Amino acid sequence: MVSQSELIKEARENGMDLLPLDKDTYELFFGPQHMATENFSIILKMDGHRVVKAIANPGFLHRGFEKLAELRPWYTNIALLLRICVPEPDVPEMIYSMAVEEIMGWEVPERAQWIRTVVLEMARVSAYLFWTMGMAFKLGVYTAGQWAAAYRERFMALFEELTGARVYHIYTIPGGVRRDIPGDKWLRQLKDTVEYVKSKLPDFDHLIFENYITFRRMEGIGVMDKKFALEEGVTGPNLRATGVPYDVRRADPYLLYPELDFEVPVLKEGDALSRALIRRYELEQDLYILEQLLEMGPPSGPYKIQDPRLKNLPRFKVPAGDAFAHVESTKGDFGAYVVSDGGNKPYRVQIRGPSIAHGIRVLEQLLVGARIADVPVILVSLDNCPPDIDR
Amino acid sequence: MEEIDFKVAPESKIKKKPSYIKPWLGLKYLFKKPVTIKIPYEKTQIAEKYRGFHSLDWKKCIGCNFCGQICPARAIEMTWIEVNGKAEKRPHPKIDYGRCTFCQFCVDVCPTGALGFVSNYMLTTEWREEELLLYDWVPIHPDKIKEINEKYPDYRFPVSKIEFNKETKEVTYYLRDGEVFKFRILGYGVRPPAAAKPKPAAPKTGEAKKEQG
Numbered sequence: 001m002v003s004q005s006e007l008i009k010e011a012r013e014n015g016m017d018l019l020p021l022d023k024d025t026y027e028l029f030f031g032p033q034h035m036a037t038e039n040f041s042i043i044l045k046m047d048g049h050r051v052v053k054a055i056a057n058p059g060f061l062h063r064g065f066e067k068l069a070e071l072r073p074w075y076t077n078i079a080l081l082l083r084i085c086v087p088e089p090d091v092p093e094m095i096y097s098m099a100v101e102e103i104m105g106w107e108v109p110e111r112a113q114w115i116r117t118v119v120l121e122m123a124r125v126s127a128y129l130f131w132t133m134g135m136a137f138k139l140g141v142y143t144a145g146q147w148a149a150a151y152r153e154r155f156m157a158l159f160e161e162l163t164g165a166r167v168y169h170i171y172t173i174p175g176g177v178r179r180d181i182p183g184d185k186w187l188r189q190l191k192d193t194v195e196y197v198k199s200k201l202p203d204f205d206h207l208i209f210e211n212y213i214t215f216r217r218m219e220g221i222g223v224m225d226k227k228f229a230l231e232e233g234v235t236g237p238n239l240r241a242t243g244v245p246y247d248v249r250r251a252d253p254y255l256l257y258p259e260l261d262f263e264v265p266v267l268k269e270g271d272a273l274s275r276a277l278i279r280r281y282e283l284e285q286d287l288y289i290l291e292q293l294l295e296m297g298p299p300s301g302p303y304k305i306q307d308p309r310l311k312n313l314p315r316f317k318v319p320a321g322d323a324f325a326h327v328e329s330t331k332g333d334f335g336a337y338v339v340s341d342g343g344n345k346p347y348r349v350q351i352r353g354p355s356i357a358h359g360i361r362v363l364e365q366l367l368v369g370a371r372i373a374d375v376p377v378i379l380v381s382l383d384n385c386p387p388d389i390d391r
Numbered sequence: 392m393e394e395i396d397f398k399v400a401p402e403s404k405i406k407k408k409p410s411y412i413k414p415w416l417g418l419k420y421l422f423k424k425p426v427t428i429k430i431p432y433e434k435t436q437i438a439e440k441y442r443g444f445h446s447l448d449w450k451k452c453i454g455c456n457f458c459g460q461i462c463p464a465r466a467i468e469m470t471w472i473e474v475n476g477k478a479e480k481r482p483h484p485k486i487d488y489g490r491c492t493f494c495q496f497c498v499d500v501c502p503t504g505a506l507g508f509v510s511n512y513m514l515t516t517e518w519r520e521e522e523l524l525l526y527d528w529v530p531i532h533p534d535k536i537k538e539i540n541e542k543y544p545d546y547r548f549p550v551s552k553i554e555f556n557k558e559t560k561e562v563t564y565y566l567r568d569g570e571v572f573k574f575r576i577l578g579y580g581v582r583p584p585a586a587a588k589p590k591p592a593a594p595k596t597g598e599a600k601k602e603q604g
Contacts, residue, residue, distance in 0.1 A: 075496065076496060077463070079494035161439075164495070165442050205413075207417045210414075211409065212410060212411050215409040264398065265400040265404075277407060281404070313457070313461055314457060314461050
């Protein structure tokens with residue numbers, strides 16, 4: 001039998017370094033193939049069934065958007081950048097377009113603004129339904145997850161009619177949108193869908209949000225306090241769950257949001273359950289916003305800006321300057337910083353995904369002391385979106 | 392941030408009470424009709440303007456390469472073509488569906504409206520190389536695709552097989568309705584191929600053509 005010291009000595013002679021094994025804890029790898037993590041991995045150091053230390057290990061989806069965006073013309077970048085956020089791809093399009101419009105000094109036509117607001121809200125609703133599906137699957141309530149996926153399908157069909165694609169609808173461009181509304185039939189369909197999904201919300205309440213098992217599994221888990229959340233730059237529903245009334249739609253209004261009436265949900269607990277309940281209430285509010293927008297009706301006018309410079313799109317030039325635009329997405333504050341050097345390609349496009357704040361450091365600290373069964377629950381309650389982090 | 396001038400929802404509206412009985416109400420859908428679509432037997436209705444494969448009017452295309460410049464995936468390459476022994480005056484776009492993202496910016500940017508799109512979206516092959524040639528084509532006329540779609544309304548790719556002869560550079564499209572369409576590729580790129588006019592020697596043509604990736 002070879003003793004351990006001899007093994008280490010032999011290994012060092014051959015250029016290897018055997019790490020001393022920790023006999024009290026064991027290491028778990030929550031990898032990208034795990035159902036709960038979605039292209040994201042966490043290395044967990046476990047003591048029994050409790051987490052002693054967690055290390056977030058992102059980067060599986062790093063596709064280098066910042067570099068790729070420097071090599072493509074201004075308009076073309078839309079088709080590239082929307083891949084940063086998979087559940088709601090309209091948000092990266094929107095922030096990039098808003099930033100380019102700010103540099104150009106364009107005023108977007110009213111009809112385009114109305115369409116953009118509707119598209120953003122539809123994206124929010126479908127992203128929340130998608131999140132409900134993910135949460136239900138991770139809690140083990142498969143029924144609710146399948147309902148959410150089925151209702152999201154209705155919004156996908158509406159997007160398909162409007163934009164021509166189901167998920168990556170390359171629709172919002174600097175200076176407006178690419179297509180007009182298909183007609184009154186589409187508006188009627190949207191109204192029916194909103195009413196239908198609104199009537200189905202109590203079903204979700206019964207099955208997950210008022211279920212005693214959900215409460216037992218989520219109450220008091222992953223507690224984040226106000227100071228910690230603000231220090232780490234957490235935004236969106238995760239921040240609102242800690243008692244900070246902050247929403248980009250109210251704090252820095254854009255599009256038609258100042259004219260709309262909606263409530264911002266704020267809770268004080270900061271645990272996984274309060275984050276889930278806030279998302280549930282926002283889903284209801286987003287449906288209410290869509291109802292208001294439909295009542296307003298689309299104003300008449302062009303859906304795209306008219307500018308002679310747009311005649312030659314590949315050679316379209318943006319004057320030198322920089323701009324920052326941000327939008328409230330379901331994950332949080334989604335921002336884009338665009339720098340132009342006056343050429344036909346952007347000098348730099350930096351997208352700040354919200355998950356970068358709550359997906360790495362916050363997650364690592366919330367997981368300490370959690371049971372292994374709570375790890376997926378905490379992960380889904382933060383609504384972690386790996387492509388945001390990796391970009 | 393302390394001053395709040397917007398509506399904050401009251402806690403009583405957001406918070407819910409846990410219940411032991413309510414989850415059982417989910418059983419009410421046991422006897423309702425499922426929302427699933429039995430795909431091989433039932434058809435899905437896709438949008439009229441669904442962004443699918445491209446179509447190209449060869450007479451309208453002026454070979455300006457706007458589509459190649461705007462393409463975010465660089466899937467478009469200009470191709471010099473000879474049909475029935477007569478070379479086309481301008482190059483036509485060749486689209487690689489291995490790279491295409493179906494954003495249809497190329498359709499928006501086309502100044503003559505030669506490049507268009509149809510709602511067909513299904514294209515599946517196996518891994519064999521001769522089948523993979525299907526992903527790389529010069530689009531055919533929209534009316535032809537419409538004709539095929541009327542015959543087979545299943546949103547599949549209008550060509551069932553593409554053959555490429557590496558020596559003669561001859562491409563053969565076997566359309567789904569049985570027609571055969573042949574043309575020769577003289578070269579790639581925006582500039583006309585040097586060997587297009589004399590075309591006597593094989594090495595010269597090989598030099599002008601880049602290897603197809």
